[in-house]
Amino acid sequence: MNKMQKEKSGAFIVNETDSNDVFIPEEFNEEQLMIADTCRSFIDTEVAPHFEQIDKGDRALMRDVLKKSGELGLMGVSIPDNYGGFGQDFVTQMLAAEVIGSAYSFSVAFMAHTGIGTLPIMYYGNEDQRQRYVTKLASGECLGAYCLTEPGAGSDANSGKTTAVLSEDGKHYILNGQKMWITNGGFCDTQVVFAKIDKDRILSAFIVESDWEGVEIGQDEHKLGIKGSSTTQIYYNDVKVPVENLIGKRGEGFRIALSILHMGRMKLGANVIGAAKSAVTLSVNYANERKQFGTLIANFGAIKYKLAEMVIRVFAHESAIYRVSKDIDVLMDDYKKTYEDAGRAAIDAISHFAVEDAILKVYGSEMLDYVVDEGVQIHGGMGYSAEMGIERGYRDSRINRIFEGTNEINRLLIVESMIKFAKKGNYDLFGEAEKLNESINDLCEMKIEGGYYEQKMTTISHFKKVIALVIKAFTNSFKSIAQEQEIQNNIANMIMELYITESLALRVKKIEDTHNNASLPLYKDILDVKLYDAARIINKEALEAIASFSETAEDRIPLVNAIKALTDVPLVNVKDARRRIADKIIEENRYKI
Amino acid sequence: MKILVCISDVPDTTTKVKFKDDNTAFETAGVQWVINPWDELSLTRAVEMKEKTPGLIDNITVVTVGPKESEATIRKALAIGADNAIRVDALPKDAFYVASQIAEAVKNENFDIILTGIDSADYNGSAVGGMLAEMLDLTSVSSVSSLNAENSKVTVTREIEGGTETIEAATPFLAIVQKGIAIEPKIPAMRGIMMARTKPLKVVEPADSETLTHIEKFEMPQAKGACKKFDAEGVDELVNLLHNEAKMI
Numbered sequence: 001m002n003k004m005q006k007e008k009s010g011a012f013i014v015n016e017t018d019s020n021d022v023f024i025p026e027e028f029n030e031e032q033l034m035i036a037d038t039c040r041s042f043i044d045t046e047v048a049p050h051f052e053q054i055d056k057g058d059r060a061l062m063r064d065v066l067k068k069s070g071e072l073g074l075m076g077v078s079i080p081d082n083y084g085g086f087g088q089d090f091v092t093q094m095l096a097a098e099v100i101g102s103a104y105s106f107s108v109a110f111m112a113h114t115g116i117g118t119l120p121i122m123y124y125g126n127e128d129q130r131q132r133y134v135t136k137l138a139s140g141e142c143l144g145a146y147c148l149t150e151p152g153a154g155s156d157a158n159s160g161k162t163t164a165v166l167s168e169d170g171k172h173y174i175l176n177g178q179k180m181w182i183t184n185g186g187f188c189d190t191q192v193v194f195a196k197i198d199k200d201r202i203l204s205a206f207i208v209e210s211d212w213e214g215v216e217i218g219q220d221e222h223k224l225g226i227k228g229s230s231t232t233q234i235y236y237n238d239v240k241v242p243v244e245n246l247i248g249k250r251g252e253g254f255r256i257a258l259s260i261l262h263m264g265r266m267k268l269g270a271n272v273i274g275a276a277k278s279a280v281t282l283s284v285n286y287a288n289e290r291k292q293f294g295t296l297i298a299n300f301g302a303i304k305y306k307l308a309e310m311v312i313r314v315f316a317h318e319s320a321i322y323r324v325s326k327d328i329d330v331l332m333d334d335y336k337k338t339y340e341d342a343g344r345a346a347i348d349a350i351s352h353f354a355v356e357d358a359i360l361k362v363y364g365s366e367m368l369d370y371v372v373d374e375g376v377q378i379h380g381g382m383g384y385s386a387e388m389g390i391e392r393g394y395r396d397s398r399i400n401r402i403f404e405g406t407n408e409i410n411r412l413l414i415v416e417s418m419i420k421f422a423k424k425g426n427y428d429l430f431g432e433a434e435k436l437n438e439s440i441n442d443l444c445e446m447k448i449e450g451g452y453y454e455q456k457m458t459t460i461s462h463f464k465k466v467i468a469l470v471i472k473a474f475t476n477s478f479k480s481i482a483q484e485q486e487i488q489n490n491i492a493n494m495i496m497e498l499y500i501t502e503s504l505a506l507r508v509k510k511i512e513d514t515h516n517n518a519s520l521p522l523y524k525d526i527l528d529v530k531l532y533d534a535a536r537i538i539n540k541e542a543l544e545a546i547a548s549f550s551e552t553a554e555d556r557i558p559l560v561n562a563i564k565a566l567t568d569v570p571l572v573n574v575k576d577a578r579r580r581i582a583d584k585i586i587e588e589n590r591y592k593i
Numbered sequence: 594m595k596i597l598v599c600i601s602d603v604p605d606t607t608t609k610v611k612f613k614d615d616n617t618a619f620e621t622a623g624v625q626w627v628i629n630p631w632d633e634l635s636l637t638r639a640v641e642m643k644e645k646t647p648g649l650i651d652n653i654t655v656v657t658v659g660p661k662e663s664e665a666t667i668r669k670a671l672a673i674g675a676d677n678a679i680r681v682d683a684l685p686k687d688a689f690y691v692a693s694q695i696a697e698a699v700k701n702e703n704f705d706i707i708l709t710g711i712d713s714a715d716y717n718g719s720a721v722g723g724m725l726a727e728m729l730d731l732t733s734v735s736s737v738s739s740l741n742a743e744n745s746k747v748t749v750t751r752e753i754e755g756g757t758e759t760i761e762a763a764t765p766f767l768a769i770v771q772k773g774i775a776i777e778p779k780i781p782a783m784r785g786i787m788m789a790r791t792k793p794l795k796v797v798e799p800a801d802s803e804t805l806t807h808i809e810k811f812e813m814p815q816a817k818g819a820c821k822k823f824d825a826e827g828v829d830e831l832v833n834l835l836h837n838e839a840k841m842i
Contacts (some may be wrong), residue, residue: 035783086784
């Protein structure tokens with residue numbers, strides 16, 4: 001592999017990327033694969049036999065299984081070795097998260113513990129806090145939770161009312177307030193709690209132990225899905241928190257909360273891959289057993305269409321996840337050279353990729369919802385029965401569009417972050433758009449020529465031009481773009497399609513250039529179908545956006561013509577391509593492509 | 594006490610088996626390789642014994658006959674808990690060849706217990722263990738389903754016709770192990786995976802040895818036919834079909 005280039009978040013909107021500069025899942029090393037294998041074996045032997053019992057709300061069992069994962073070292077994958085972990089790079093952390101993602105409620109509990117329950121202390125805590133808490137969280141001796149949301153403070157997280165008042169002797173903060181939707185609330189030992197000190201405008205973060213006086217844990221919520229995951233309210237009644245348990249600086253809590261959510265979104269993007277692959281396997285297993293009209297339903301084109309679309313979306317999303325994971329590793333290594341603290345270097349590198357993490361959270365959670373929905377449909381009536389695993393997968397998927405920042409908030413973040421970084425000068429989005437505007441009529445004449453990959457990359461560069469033109473027109477038309485959430489959604493959807501499709505194209509090209517892979521023709525089928533679909537989506541979203549704010553038809557004509565020309569892609573026999581993809585899955589009888 | 598576990602690198606048991614070169618060779622493209630399940634259970638038992646009684650087992654070595662690609666499997670064995678590994682750098686051509694290579698590689702190592710799986714999941718020959726014991730001039734016990742050691746006293750349980758037999762075995766000996774030796778294969782822990790890269794893996798050149806078999810061709814088993822069901826009263830029809838259609842009676 002060539003030396004990886006240091007990427008800037010959102011820069012893909014104007015820059016071309018060399019396929020040699022992206023990391024692809026086909027490049028996992030032996031140790032990474034062994035770690036994935038360990039996670040898989042653990043799920044198969046220690047968690048899967050208990051899926052039902054865990055879902056019945058057996059908290060003691062959940063706690064026991066979590067502890068076992070700790071004994072195996074799985075809770076220490078992200079933690080440096082001086083705090084009892086194994087200091088794995090981000091790509092490896094994401095691979096482990098992918099595999100764990102197939103374990104329904106266990107996955108939610110595990111990820112909440114290892115991510116938002118542990119990493120605020122690891123990344124922002126001081127040495128004493130890390131030694132006292134992170135070492136125990138990494139081994140599973142303690143289980144963690146993260147307490148940000150309040151009844152009146154959800155997406156608007158900084159509006160929380162929980163207070164922390166310094167005691168007269170200056171030794172404690174006295175915590176009062178209420179938190180809700182706390183994952184692992186029912187059995188956690190430690191909590192990262194956000195509250196405002198005195199009359200501060202901004203949150204601060206504290207470490208609270210569940211058995212301290214005044215901490216009252218509510219009953220488990222009854223939920224639509226992830227029923228095995230404990231979700232509670234927590235009340236703080238004059239809880240004495242030692243001043244040594246303030247994480248970072250006073251008023252740094254909101255920054256900590258947002259950074260940790262960036263990390264959580266990335267990991268969620270990996271989790272959904274494992275869940276989706278598992279749903280594909282359940283669905284193809286059923287299609288290969290169920291007979292109707294004298295034949296297996298796997299032989300029907302309508303079922304093949306579903307299986308193929310499931311695979312296309314998983315494979316494309318996976319391409320983007322590991323692309324950005326490696327970008328994070330490269331940036332993290334760079335930051336570690338200059339930062340005094342490796343923890344801060346790690347979280348700053350992760351939260352740098354604000355555009356990508358929001359894309360992957362939204363695309364990934366919607367990808368999984370699509371996959372489980374079609375999975376239920378393939379199962380027919382049985383899909384609606386609680387006897388089948390796909391029913392659990394369907395219910396458990398839904399939360400992913402809500403937690404770690406709703407998809408609505410994240411769509412806005414994609415656009416706002418991309419514009420913010422462009423204005424900061426990280427890449428010349430507006431300059432590029434200006435140049436395109438100057439010769440807008442020429443854009444209608446642009447041709448897609450050359451070999452296979454040249455054509456694909458040209459099409460993708462056309463998508464970039466469309467998005468740049470729309471963003472430019474949008475920002476020119478409104479003083480406050482924040483008021484135009486519908487148009488931001490149009491733009492976010494285009495950016496997502498671009499990033500996912502480009503990552504897929506780069507992956508397939510790299511496989512062809514560097515790997516002797518028998519499945520290459522199928523990967524090209526996946527790319528053909530995905531690119532074709534992406535062009536249609538971008539065409540629709542761009543035209544919808546333009547029609548929403550361009551006042552007169554005259555204004556619109558050159559831009560509309562350019563959008564239509566740049567999203568005009570050659571016809572593809574998507575039916576045959578999808579059938580070939582489905583046939584491979586049907587032959588393997590599991591997600592293996 | 595020193596234990597040797599012989600491991601074989603085999604296709605994952607969910608592999609869709611295909612043949613190539615006019616059905617004379619196994620198609621390895623896209624195949625995932627794993628430790629032979631019986632060998633993995635043998636290793637698991639050895640590691641359990643070492644962990645349970647400190648000082649009882651000084652060393653667990655794994656040995657395999659295979660190309661460089663099989664080192665991923667070897668390192669997994671090291672991650673599970675073997676202390677060191679030997680790889681005989683040769684393709685495992687047949688049971689006699691494999692047994693000869695292992696015998697040559699370990700003949701001076703003085704292992705107290707040698708464990709081999711009862712068969713490998715690819716060719717199911719069930720031959721290496723017996724041959725290896727003969728070549729090393731060791732006592733062998735077959736169909737071993739339990740292995741225990743206390744001080745220098747080693748007991749094994751083996752399956753016999755109609756039951757089991759528990760015997761005390763004098764070391765050195767070779768045990769050909771099967772179901773029951775361990776409940777589940779040990780999952781490599783993160784610490785084990787990290788340590789595997791630092792454990793010694795010795796590569797030795799193959800000794801001169803002949804092969805006693807060669808593969809003429811592979812055939813896929815016939816697909817299972819449709820199943821016919823009869824009521825308890827339909828014995829006459831059953832007999833008729835067994836006699837006239839299946840021609841079994």
